[in-house]
Amino acid sequence: MRYVIPLLLALACIPLLSPPDYFIHLGVTVLLTAVAGTGWAMMGRYGLVSFGHGAFLGIGAYTMALLWNMAGLSPWIGIPVAVGLAALVGVMLGYPCFRLKVVGHYFALVTLAAGEIVRILITALREHTGGSLGMTPDRVPADQAFLAMQFDKAGFWWLALLAWAGGLLAWWLLDRSMASKALAAISEDEEAAASIGIRVTREKLRVTVISTALAALAGALTAQYRMYLNPESLAGLGISLQIVFGAIAGGMYAPLGPTVGAIITIGLEEGLRIAFGTEFTGGAPLIYGILLVLFMIYLPRGIVGIVERKRRSAAAPLGLPVAAK
Numbered sequence: 067m068r069y070v071i072p073l074l075l076a077l078a079c080i081p082l083l084s085p086p087d088y089f090i091h092l093g094v095t096v097l098l099t100a101v102a103g104t105g106w107a108m109m110g111r112y113g114l115v116s117f118g119h120g121a122f123l124g125i126g127a128y129t130m131a132l133l134w135n136m137a138g139l140s141p142w143i144g145i146p147v148a149v150g151l152a153a154l155v156g157v158m159l160g161y162p163c164f165r166l167k168v169v170g171h172y173f174a175l176v177t178l179a180a181g182e183i184v185r186i187l188i189t190a191l192r193e194h195t196g197g198s199l200g201m202t203p204d205r206v207p208a209d210q211a212f213l214a215m216q217f218d219k220a221g222f223w224w225l226a227l228l229a230w231a232g233g234l235l236a237w238w239l240l241d242r243s244m245a246s247k248a249l250a251a252i253s254e255d256e257e258a259a260a261s262i263g264i265r266v267t268r269e270k271l272r273v274t275v276i277s278t279a280l281a282a283l284a285g286a287l288t289a290q291y292r293m294y295l296n297p298e299s300l301a302g303l304g305i306s307l308q309i310v311f312g313a314i315a316g317g318m319y320a321p322l323g324p325t326v327g328a329i330i331t332i333g334l335e336e337g338l339r340i341a342f343g344t345e346f347t348g349g350a351p352l353i354y355g356i357l358l359v360l361f362m363i364y365l366p367r368g369i370v371g372i373v374e375r376k377r378r379s380a381a382a383p384l385g386l387p388v389a390a391k
Contacts, residue, residue, distance in 0.1 A: 070321070074231055081220035090219040092336065096328045097226035098288050099312060103324030104233040105280025107313040108240060109273055113253040115174045118181025119281050119309050124188055124301025125152040126282025127289035128195060131203045134214070136194070141203075141215040145286045152282030153275045160274040164267040167256070181306050188297040200296035203289070215290050222291050229287055230325070233280050237321045245272055281309075304351040311354040315361050317368025326370055 081090065106119050129148035133139040139147075159180055163173055188195050195201055206214045217225065240246050248269045251259040260266050289295045299305060308331050316327025335350045342349065365372060 070231075070234055074227065077227055078224065081223050087219050090223055092332060094219065094222050094226045094291060095288075096325075096332045097223075097230045098284050098291070099308070099328035099332060100325040101226075101229050101233045101287075102281050102284035102309050103313040103316070103328055104230075104237060104321075105277040105284070106309045107318035107324050108237060108280070109277040110310075110313055110318045112249040112273060113169070114270065114273070114277075115170075115310075116177040116277075117174050117303075117306055117310065118177035118179070118184075119277075120301050120303065120306035121177075121181040121184035122152045122156065122278045122281035123285030123288070123305060124184050124297065125155060126285035127295050127300045128188055129282075130286040131201060131289055131295055132194060135201070135204050140213050141286070141290055142213070145215075145283065145290075148286050149279045149282045152285075153279045156274045156278030157271055160271055161267065164270045169256070178303075178306075181301070181303065185297050185301040185303075188301055195295075195297070198297060200294055202294050205293070216293070222287075226287060226291070229283055232283075234321055236276055236280065240273070240276065241321075245269055249273060307351050307354050307358070311358045311361075313368075314358060314366075315368055317370030317372075317374075319367055320370040320374060323368050323370040327368065330369075 077093075080093065102119065102123060106116065109116060126145070126148040129151050130141055130144040133144040133147060134141055159176070162168075163176055168176060189197050191197075192199075203214075203216075206216060211217065215225075248259065248264045251262075251264060252266055252269060256266055285300055289300060312327030312331040313324045314327070315330050316325065317323025331350075331354070334353060338349050338353070361368065367375070
């Protein structure tokens with residue numbers, strides 16, 4: 067984490083250098099993907115593997131957009147409402163699972179089903195959401211752009227950077243709380259953790275709320291940045307798989323791991339688009355799936371985890387202290 071503040075300051079200065087819009091676009095996309103991945107990893111590293119996080123992106127995105135289009139509620143207010151709703155849905159999903167001790171691949175299957183339910187609901191409510199054709203937030207004149215959160219790419223760079231920093235701050239605070247120790251104990255042996263007084267359900271719900279809130283924040287900001295919402299790209303299995311792959315490939319046990327994973331996923335997506343155009347539509351999720359299996363078998367701690375291990379191995383024979391992550 068000691069590298070985060072200098073990195074944050076350096077990234078904040080990038081729009082001042084007037085880089086090409088395409089570079090800014092990629093940066094915003096990576097940052098928002100990293101926010102969702104960071105949220106997922108906060109659950110995943112404690113054994114709570116979700117394959118339905120796309121649902122929370124969709125809830126965040128569509129709640130914010132519908133409040134704006136139908137009630138005229140500014141995204142500055144709509145996004146916190148959307149984040150709160152997603153966290154509530156996360157609690158409603160998680161509470162019965164945690165009370166009934168639904169764990170491991172059973173929990174993963176429950177989240178997968180929940181994700182599909184949300185996608186189907188969004189598609190079915192086509193009168194309000196546009197169904198599979200998607201919807202667009204209402205545009206406003208330039209003098210109302212701030213109220214409507216309709217910025218240029220540079221403006222969204224700073225907004226995405228702020229959200230990314232918020233995700234890392236949440237990770238840092240969780241790591242330094244007793245909750246992280248409780249969750250680590252729960253992931254090792256739930257029965258033993260409960261026997262020493264750890265409130266298992268409460269601790270799992272705590273991290274679920276944080277995780278789903280970050281996913282909803284990423285979804286709402288992504289929708290506002292694109293000015294277009296589609297159930298497949300914001301709530302489908304493909305986006306859930308992208309989040310999981312990014313977090314695992316980058317390293318879900320390190321705070322910057324999901325960010326590294328986001329760079330990989332967006333780079334892969336853009337590379338396929340440039341190389342094949344529309345001829346390979348849907349190819350990215352296929353490759354994510356294949357690479358996810360390979361990473362889980364051969365690099366379960368991800369790229370950042372490998373770098374950390376090599377750094378520690380190099381320092382150990384010399385008796386050098388190794389800085390904390």
